[in-house]
Amino acid sequence: MTFVDQQTGKQTSIPAHNYSFDQLADIYNRARVDYIVPMPMNGKRMADYVRHYDIDLDASAIALTNNKTELGVIMTGIRGKRSWATRLGVIPEQRGHKIGQFLMELVIEKSRERHIRHVQLEVIKGNEPAYCLFIKLGFQEVRELLVIRRPPGRLRDTLAPVGAVVTPLVDEDIPSYLLQRDPAVAWTEETESLLHVGKLKGLHAKLPSGESGWAIFQCLPFQLTHFVLSPSASSDLAQALLYAIHTQYPMQDTKIENFPAQHPTWPVYQKLGYLESFRRIEMVLELAPDPKRGQNISQPLRHAI
Amino acid sequence: MALIIVIEDNALISRLAEKLLTRAGHQVVVAETGEDGLTAIFEYLPQLVLMDLGLPDIDGQTVIGLLHQQAAHKTTPVIAFTAWPAETAYKMAKAYGCDGVITKPINTRTFAAEVETFMQPKPVLAGTPHIPDDLKLQ
Numbered sequence: 001m002t003f004v005d006q007q008t009g010k011q012t013s014i015p016a017h018n019y020s021f022d023q024l025a026d027i028y029n030r031a032r033v034d035y036i037v038p039m040p041m042n043g044k045r046m047a048d049y050v051r052h053y054d055i056d057l058d059a060s061a062i063a064l065t066n067n068k069t070e071l072g073v074i075m076t077g078i079r080g081k082r083s084w085a086t087r088l089g090v091i092p093e094q095r096g097h098k099i100g101q102f103l104m105e106l107v108i109e110k111s112r113e114r115h116i117r118h119v120q121l122e123v124i125k126g127n128e129p130a131y132c133l134f135i136k137l138g139f140q141e142v143r144e145l146l147v148i149r150r151p152p153g154r155l156r157d158t159l160a161p162v163g164a165v166v167t168p169l170v171d172e173d174i175p176s177y178l179l180q181r182d183p184a185v186a187w188t189e190e191t192e193s194l195l196h197v198g199k200l201k202g203l204h205a206k207l208p209s210g211e212s213g214w215a216i217f218q219c220l221p222f223q224l225t226h227f228v229l230s231p232s233a234s235s236d237l238a239q240a241l242l243y244a245i246h247t248q249y250p251m252q253d254t255k256i257e258n259f260p261a262q263h264p265t266w267p268v269y270q271k272l273g274y275l276e277s278f279r280r281i282e283m284v285l286e287l288a289p290d291p292k293r294g295q296n297i298s299q300p301l302r303h304a305i
Numbered sequence: 306m307a308l309i310i311v312i313e314d315n316a317l318i319s320r321l322a323e324k325l326l327t328r329a330g331h332q333v334v335v336a337e338t339g340e341d342g343l344t345a346i347f348e349y350l351p352q353l354v355l356m357d358l359g360l361p362d363i364d365g366q367t368v369i370g371l372l373h374q375q376a377a378h379k380t381t382p383v384i385a386f387t388a389w390p391a392e393t394a395y396k397m398a399k400a401y402g403c404d405g406v407i408t409k410p411i412n413t414r415t416f417a418a419e420v421e422t423f424m425q426p427k428p429v430l431a432g433t434p435h436i437p438d439d440l441k442l443q
Contacts, residue, residue: 025361029314029361033315034388036389036390037359037389037390037393038359038388038389039359040314040315040359040360040361041361042338042361042362044362045361045362126390149366149397149400151366151370151400151401151402152370152373152374222363222367222370222371223363223364223367251370251374253364253366253367253370253371255364255366255367275396275397275400277393277397278390278393
């Protein structure tokens, strides 16, 4: 079996918009069936993913054989002059034919067509074949990101912040709080993502020291996720905010994706029962302006903790 | 004989698990999603749940958290059934109150016996040759 078109001699692909969300989820699941950390999706989850993370289905693709059998998938998020390669997967029995490289080059090409200057992605730490491919294509490491979990459960009283005054944020005010954020966050946690996912709740805390700040998070029926703390929150403030959240929702499972591994508040999360599930490496490829396509508008490379 | 619910989205794996457990004399109900799994647990009151941690709708860990909040199911043994790296699997299983871990791929010769180990009154961890002591569940 080959993924080279017999007539043109070129690798073939088809834009992802030709498939339903159920079909895309099925192809993705088949491609990731033996992945280090399998994260299967159904059609609804795929539809949400596309909407929440600004996936452009014209710039996302399915690699095909010449008899139109699916070989792999890649999805591309686009925000302004940045793109995000995600959900890359190749069907296990089709690996070893550079299909992953073909799909990644497709994303880079689609990004150039859109005058994008930076392509970013995350790769699970330990996925050496994918990591090596990205290095080969010129991507550079930015930082490590954690996926962290906290099982449901009540916190010990000894963790309660002394004298902190905690009040809920008005839901309508949440977007304006998010504008105060440090922009150096992972794609899935950017303000655009949070505003798309919705169901956001927020708390404000003031400590006896005078320090104050806020936390915003997504509250799903069974899970808390997408946490944001106000920039430069001290450990005491972070503890007050997290304590308040988990006291208010003691029986909710919590999952936070793409939390910077070097973030100074990570020990506070650990103190409150969070565990590292696995790590990702965030990588960026800076695209040189293509004179044939005109001058690209420069976008500063984002550096983060 | 026990009633076992297998919550697993990969049909090849769930069919194999069902076949091996049925052959060993157990009754098996398969659910492909977390939501269907919870419904099946509430309906059938199983003696044991085999729980894939990566499900297409609700995370396996979230399902386990929900299950443990139900008085009727607090003591139902839940076994994490996963292809995750062993260290991650055991750490998560321990944190979420699972009674054990069975890693994929399935060993067809030992699978049923391994599952049955967790039906004992005091389950012991099976199939964990290289797990550090502090990650062991019991």
